Amino acid sequence: MSQEAKDKILANIRRHTRHQEPHPDLEHFKATRYEDKVAQFIKITEAVGGKVVQVKPEDELGTIIRSLYPEAERFISDLTLSPLVCTSPRDASSAIEMNGTDVTVTTSPLGVCENACVWVEQTEEWRAQFFIAENLIIILDRANLVHNMHEAYQRVKGFNPQTPFSGFISGPSKTADIEQSLVMGAHGARGLTVLLR
Numbered sequence: 001m002s003q004e005a006k007d008k009i010l011a012n013i014r015r016h017t018r019h020q021e022p023h024p025d026l027e028h029f030k031a032t033r034y035e036d037k038v039a040q041f042i043k044i045t046e047a048v049g050g051k052v053v054q055v056k057p058e059d060e061l062g063t064i065i066r067s068l069y070p071e072a073e074r075f076i077s078d079l080t081l082s083p084l085v086c087t088s089p090r091d092a093s094s095a096i097e098m099n100g101t102d103v104t105v106t107t108s109p110l111g112v113c114e115n116a117c118v119w120v121e122q123t124e125e126w127r128a129q130f131f132i133a134e135n136l137i138i139i140l141d142r143a144n145l146v147h148n149m150h151e152a153y154q155r156v157k158g159f160n161p162q163t164p165f166s167g168f169i170s171g172p173s174k175t176a177d178i179e180q181s182l183v184m185g186a187h188g189a190r191g192l193t194v195l196l197r
Contacts, residue, residue, distance in 0.1 A: 031148040044116035048171030050192040072102035095128035104133035108140045114148045122165035131188035
């Protein structure tokens with residue numbers, strides 16, 4: 001579909017969207033707050049099938065990642081994670097070239113304690129990097145933990161609106177059928193680890 005056709009469709013939608021509801025006033029809303037944000041984030045991350053590894057700012061993240069995934073051979077990241085050798089997602093000419101990735105490593109500017117959601121943004125070429133790898137590692141500063149989704153959405157408003165893709169991820173990919181058979185990794189990473197520094 002051409003850009004001109006897309007623009008025409010969007011213009012028609014905007015022209016026919018007359019009624020808009022204002023955002024609710026949440027100024028006096030009493031959202032959930034936690035005494036210990038780190039403990040809550042860890043508890044919920046583990047409850048949804050992920051894991052949290054607490055690290056110090058001076059720790060060698062590449063060494064920690066290697067110890068977590070000693071059998072992994074293929075890493076994707078734009079970060080320098082010595083002694084790991086990572087392929088940049090920018091080097092892929094298509095998302096399919098990232099198939100077979102053992103571990104993708106990225107950073108997050110935001111984590112939510114009530115549901116262990118972590119915000120990811122596509123700053124690299126392919127959004128598939130978050131879903132195609134067997135394991136996803138997200139590096140998150142504990143100073144960027146918020147109590148609840150209300151706080152999270154206030155923070156997200158200040159992020160770059162031009163980012164091609166962004167969203168919340170909570171734990172590894174999971175799905176279940178009618179017989180309640182849980183399958184990990186059906187639509188994304190089988191494992192998710194947050195390195196909390």
